[in-house]
């Protein structure tokens with residue numbers, strides 16, 4: 740039923756430092772998801788592949804250049820009243836160059852992989868983040884009420 744809906748493509752990428760068991764998140768300073776910690780990402784543009792869009796957003800928002808990506812899953816987000824759903828392709832990168840710098844979009848901050856600031860992240864994140872750490876691929880679908888905080892329905896499954 741919902742999969743007939745129009746979807747807009749987005750990316751979400753998490754740089755991991757497995758040696759130090761930590762993940763780079765960004766505090767979003769403006770726009771969609773403002774004041775939440777998240778991976779880096781945004782819209783996929785018409786001329787680029789989804790993976791290229793993920794690498795571009797990571798570089799624009801953090802200064803890091805990903806050398807490789809691992810695709811971990813796809814998340815669909817439906818917001819009450821919105822006619823277009825979000826289709827978010829979730830990546831991890833363990834090979835990147837550069838040092839994370841603050842941009843006008845994001846303030847980067849390293850967190851222990853087991854100490855995610857979920858209270859300052861999207862409400863769905865605790866439901867699929869463990870699968871990223873377990874190396875499982877997943878598909879998730881979340882329905883939000885207008886407040887964009889309350890999840891009214893969820894489905895997350897490893898694939």
Ligand SMILES: Nc1nc(SCCc2ccccc2)c2[nH]cnc2n1
Nearest residue numbers: 749750751771780781816827861863
């Ligand atoms: N973790 C997470 N991320 C997003 S949006 C990620 C993609 C994006 C979109 C627009 C600008 C930048 C990044 C979410 N939406 C609803 N729950 C959510 N959880």
